[in-house]
Amino acid sequence: MELRQLGSTGLHVSALGLGTLTWGRDTDELDAAEQIKSFVEAGGSLVDTAAHYADGDSESVLGHVLANDVDRSDVVVCTKAGLRRTRAGTVVDASRASLLDSLDESLRRLGTDHVDLFLVQAPDPRTPAAETVSALRRAVDSGRARYVGLSNHPGWRTAQVGTLLAASGDAELAAVEVEYSLLERGVEREVLDCADGLGAGVLAWSPLGRGVLTGKYRDSLPADSRGASPHLAGFIEPYLDRRSSSIVQAVATAADGLGREPLEVALAWLGTRGVASAIVGARTPGQLRASLAAADLVLPHAVVGALDEVSAPSLGYPEYR
Known part of the structure; x- marks a missing residue:
């Protein structure tokens, strides 16, 4: 698997990242261990988690796997x-x-003395940006984090934090992690240009449109899917609308023509958008293997153009150029 430079930093990450949102809740330690071993064997390196996932259990499972399996x-x-x-x-x-x-607390659960990348998961309107930046600088200064960044922040806040970090001289905004897929291209309005201007790499979460781009929801709601689960149904529902259906159909048509799976086409399309890593969150080892199969797919220009057109986000003042 290709390793890509994370923005202008010295850190390199795999083109596909392994998400752990379901670990400790829907994915047990046995399946998690199988996932990460397959992932590393395929050349993957970036593993993404959060203190909030499964109330910390995701990090605990990852910690056990790191101690025993890789x-x-x-x-x-x-x-x-x-x-x-x-x-x-x-x-x-x-x-x-x-x-x-x-x-x-994350370091304790993970069983390590540092994380490679530490991100602020959401913008906090009640805390001054300078205070958040001071915490990120302290994380780097103390050696607890090698690099820092933001997740789910709008362009203006990303620019503010990145500028404050750069002014400190001892840390930089290494990454922005945002939802990005054929079903959600809102980050193209400002965030991607902002990240590029700051020298930050882009990590894309939910590159399969919360699972909808696999095509599993085209005809029905599978009983064993996230869309049917009590804790994730609301997460999937926004992408079960008419607009999303037309994009999913376009992806399925392209996949049929190429002799590949829809999720492979969706991931390959994102690979054309300049992201450092697309983070796939697999519930089972089989789902992860299906995503790893996309690593070698290069889409024809005509297919990329057609998918660009059918999924184009609406742009208006002042972003429209």
Whole structure:
């Protein structure tokens, strides 16, 4: 699998990343171990998790797998902080105390003294950007994180944080992790240009449109799918509309013509968009193997153009050029 430079940093990540959203909840440690071994054997390196996933159990499972099934040095570990569980529900908290305490807890669960990439998972309107930046700088200064970045932040906030980090002189915005697929191209309005201007690499989560681009939902709602699960149904539902159906159909048509699977076409298309890594979240080892099969697919220009057209995002003032 191709290794790609993460922005202008010295860190390189695999073209496909392994997401662990379901680990510790829908994916047990046995299946997780099989996934990561297959992933590393295929040349994969980036493994993405978060303190918030399965209330920390995702990191715990990953920690056990790192201790028993793969060499830590073979894996680029990315984790995220900034979401906290409270009695009132989940709250966004990117304060210094919250981020650094969360990082310490993540390191304990992961069984390592550092993560390769530490991201703020969501923008916090109540915490000054300078305070969030000070926590990211401290994470790097203390050796607990090699690189830092943002996830799910709009372009203006990304620019603000990136500029403050650059001014400090001892850390840079290494990555932005955003949802990006044929079904969600909103980041093309500002975030991608912002990341490029700051020298940050782009990590794409849910590159298969929350699983919808696999085509599994074209005719029905499979009983064993995320769309039918009580905790993820609401996550899938936005992409079960008419617009998404037309894009899925275009992907399926292209796949038929190429003799490949729809998910391979969807991942190969994203590979043409300049992202450092597309993070695939597989619930089972079989699902991961299907995604890994896309690593060698290069789409014809005509197919890329057709998919660009059918999925084009709406652009308006002032982004329209």
